[in-house]
Amino acid sequence: MQALVIVAHGSHLNPDSSTPTYDHADTIREVGAFDEVRTGFWKEEPSIREVLRTVESDEVYVVPLFISEGYFTEQVIPRELRLDGWDVADWDSDGLSATHVTLPAGDVPEKTVHYCGPVGTHEAMTDVIVRRAESVTEDPDVGDGFGLAVVGHGTERNENSAKAIEYHAQRVRDMDRFDEVQALYMDEDPEVDDVTDYFDADDIVVVPLFVADGFHTQEDIPEDMGLTDDYRTGYDVPTEVDGHRIWYAGAVGTEGLMADVVLERAADAGADIGDALEVVRERTRKTPMAGD
Amino acid sequence: MADYIDALVDAAADGDGVSLDGLHVARTGDGYRLETPSAERDGLSESALSDALSDFDEYATNWFFWSRVVGESSPQRRAFLRWVEGADAEDQSVPARYDALRDGIEREWGQLHVTVTLDDDGQRHYELRHVNEADREHDDLDTYHEPLAARQLATYDEKGRYRPLKSGNNLAGGWVFPDLDGRDLVETVETFYPASVPNWYREREGTLDVEHWVDTIGRQTGMYSVVKTWNRGDGHEHVDWVAESCCDDSQCVKRREWQYDDETDLDVDGGDGAFPCREPCSLVIAASRKWTRLEGENTQTYEFELTPSEKEQLEAIVDAVADDRTDDIREADVYEGANRYRARFLRAKLFDDDGNLCGVPTEDES
Ligand code: SF4
Numbered sequence: 273m274q275a276l277v278i279v280a281h282g283s284h285l286n287p288d289s290s291t292p293t294y295d296h297a298d299t300i301r302e303v304g305a306f307d308e309v310r311t312g313f314w315k316e317e318p319s320i321r322e323v324l325r326t327v328e329s330d331e332v333y334v335v336p337l338f339i340s341e342g343y344f345t346e347q348v349i350p351r352e353l354r355l356d357g358w359d360v361a362d363w364d365s366d367g368l369s370a371t372h373v374t375l376p377a378g379d380v381p382e383k384t385v386h387y388c389g390p391v392g393t394h395e396a397m398t399d400v401i402v403r404r405a406e407s408v409t410e411d412p413d414v415g416d417g418f419g420l421a422v423v424g425h426g427t428e429r430n431e432n433s434a435k436a437i438e439y440h441a442q443r444v445r446d447m448d449r450f451d452e453v454q455a456l457y458m459d460e461d462p463e464v465d466d467v468t469d470y471f472d473a474d475d476i477v478v479v480p481l482f483v484a485d486g487f488h489t490q491e492d493i494p495e496d497m498g499l500t501d502d503y504r505t506g507y508d509v510p511t512e513v514d515g516h517r518i519w520y521a522g523a524v525g526t527e528g529l530m531a532d533v534v535l536e537r538a539a540d541a542g543a544d545i546g547d548a549l550e551v552v553r554e555r556t557r558k559t560p561m562a563g564d
Numbered sequence: 565m566a567d568y569i570d571a572l573v574d575a576a577a578d579g580d581g582v583s584l585d586g587l588h589v590a591r592t593g594d595g596y597r598l599e600t601p602s603a604e605r606d607g608l609s610e611s612a613l614s615d616a617l618s619d620f621d622e623y624a625t626n627w628f629f630w631s632r633v634v635g636e637s638s639p640q641r642r643a644f645l646r647w648v649e650g651a652d653a654e655d656q657s658v659p660a661r662y663d664a665l666r667d668g669i670e671r672e673w674g675q676l677h678v679t680v681t682l683d684d685d686g687q688r689h690y691e692l693r694h695v696n697e698a699d700r701e702h703d704d705l706d707t708y709h710e711p712l713a714a715r716q717l718a719t720y721d722e723k724g725r726y727r728p729l730k731s732g733n734n735l736a737g738g739w740v741f742p743d744l745d746g747r748d749l750v751e752t753v754e755t756f757y758p759a760s761v762p763n764w765y766r767e768r769e770g771t772l773d774v775e776h777w778v779d780t781i782g783r784q785t786g787m788y789s790v791v792k793t794w795n796r797g798d799g800h801e802h803v804d805w806v807a808e809s810c811c812d813d814s815q816c817v818k819r820r821e822w823q824y825d826d827e828t829d830l831d832v833d834g835g836d837g838a839f840p841c842r843e844p845c846s847l848v849i850a851a852s853r854k855w856t857r858l859e860g861e862n863t864q865t866y867e868f869e870l871t872p873s874e875k876e877q878l879e880a881i882v883d884a885v886a887d888d889r890t891d892d893i894r895e896a897d898v899y900e901g902a903n904r905y906r907a908r909f910l911r912a913k914l915f916d917d918d919g920n921l922c923g924v925p926t927e928d929e930s
Contacts (some may be wrong), residue, residue: 283728284728284846284847284850285726285728286726287719287720287726294715314846315728315850316730316846317729317730317731317758318727318758318759319759319845319846321843322759322762322763322842323759324764325756325762325766326758326759326762328637328638343786347785348785348786351783351785356775365896379773432685
């Protein structure tokens with residue numbers, strides 16, 4: 273038997289924090305690629321400390337629903353899972369390239385744990401950013417005449433966080449689909465506050481590379497960009513700012529296609545998932561393809 | 565012949581035979597031997613065994629349920645389901661347990677109330693609802709069948725507030741899962757109280773990995789590593805206060821098993837919960853981070869002038885907040901110190917424009 277365990281941050285204050293984790297777990301559960309799909313949290317329950325004991329399967333694929341490599345993926349999660357012999361060097365990562373390691377876990381010595389890199393640095397994440405742009409514009413072909421901004425924290429808290437933003441921005445650029453693509457940051461230049469300065473296009477889709485909606489994506493960024501003076505009063509999509517239309521997408525992690533990245537991570541680590549990837553890609557599409 | 569009897573006869577032919585809850589069937593030198601607490605039959609042919617088993621139908625369906633329906637694939641699920649119906653009680657025979665099951669055997673698990681009943685084939689049916697609603701009619705409750713529906717039910721309390729702790733003693737009611745099978749019962753219970761069954765099972769097996777306060781805060785890093793500095797000298801009074809604040813049965817349905825350290829128990833009772841708490845939870849760690857900072861302050865002497873009733877009113881307000889009673893105090897109940905008008909009067913009279921009690925500044929300005 274094989275199990276998928278999605279681990280995420282969660283929150284003591286905000287019930288929406290865990291919603292994407294549960295949604296993606298449900299999507300994957302429905303395609304039946306794993307005998308079990310479980311979730312574990314740093315701030316909610318089951319705790320990451322105890323999640324492995326809720327699993328029956330002997331092969332366990334643990335996928336962190338985090339945006340970048342860093343403190344959580346390198347220290348907190350391996351420690352809390354009690355991964356025996358964990359050494360971050362085994363990931364041999366440049367900050368973006370962690371795939372997986374296979375280790376026993378002290379908590380469940382009879383099981384094999386495949387500990388995967390975070391979803392945010394997987395190349396499939398680029399497709400989720402694009403899908404998010406499709407969803408928010410309700411246009412499956414969005415791109416022509418549009419700019420796209422990928423937004424993250426800066427390097428202040430974690431230099432890998434900016435690497436992930438830049439990586440995906442470059443990959444979207446390479447698709448040649450949007451007129452312009454720009455990486456923007458909350459706490460350093462180029463800053464998201466000045467979003468309209470960085471685009472010529474009239475229409476700009478802004479996609480924050482965050483796992484869940486919360487304080488940053490629902491309050492800070494909309495106010496910083498001038499979508500609203502007070503996040504509590506909400507804002508329109510699109511909103512007109514300085515002669516541009518801003519299509520603010522909210523956290524990319526809430527996009528259904530994120531389930532695909534979780535699956536990719538587990539498959540890269542050796543999980544047998546059959547045709548689950550294709551099924552999930554189709555099922556999570558909200559905008560009909562041309563001809564549908 | 566019923567399927568369960570065929571299955572039992574097949575199993576009896578194998579190796580050591582069948583042995584469960586007082587039923588023993590095995591192949592011997594001269595045919596099969598069948599034994600229950602009240603009967604023994606020897607030298608049975610296969611068909612005679614089948615016939616004989618029909619006389620012990622309850623033993624046979626009981627065996628089938630535990631061996632074939634529940635099985636051994638998850639020892640913790642099996643143990644939990646057997647606990648629910650008291651199957652491991654040594655002084656009760658299968659027929660006596662079946663009598664009880666027909667009426668329904670009830671168990672409590674945190675704020676959950678489980679009732680297990682039996683159908684004519686010996687299959688178990690589990691009903692799950694809020695413990696305070698054990699006597700409510702089904703029609704008064706919303707009906708659910710999917711274990712994962714419990715996720716939403718566990719997210720908000722009765723007043724619609726987010727519950728950050730799944731084991732908080734504030735589970736909202738109004739729902740019933742009327743008919744779950746054993747697997748779904750455990751899934752549902754585990755959705756309301758994640759990891760409660762595996763931890764309870766480990767405790768029964770004597771392998772629960774309790775991690776005491778000192779060890780748990782010792783492994784914290786980053787923003788939580790500061791909690792370590794709260795331990796000074798030998799005292800553990802501060803951790804007693806934490807446990808009294810957060811872990812008391814009135815607040816959390818888990819039974820706190822963690823102590824100060826391996827050698828030092830806390831002075832506060834761990835409670836009577838059905839399932840254990842093996843280490844300080846993330847909520848307790850996060851709160852303790854705040855307390856570590858607050859408790860780093862030195863005391864100061866302030867001088868306030870209060871009437872005796874004002875002093876008592878301040879105490880009443882703290883009590884009301886600590887017991888989450890503020891919403892229950894009626895608007896016009898001015899006899900309650902924590903009444904809103906009473907509190908506003910106190911503020912109007914005693915606070916200065918900067919919010920200082922009796923005009924006494926918090927920091928010494930001299
Ligand atoms: S640490 Fe205390 S509050 Fe937290 S789960 Fe355990 S008993 Fe409950």
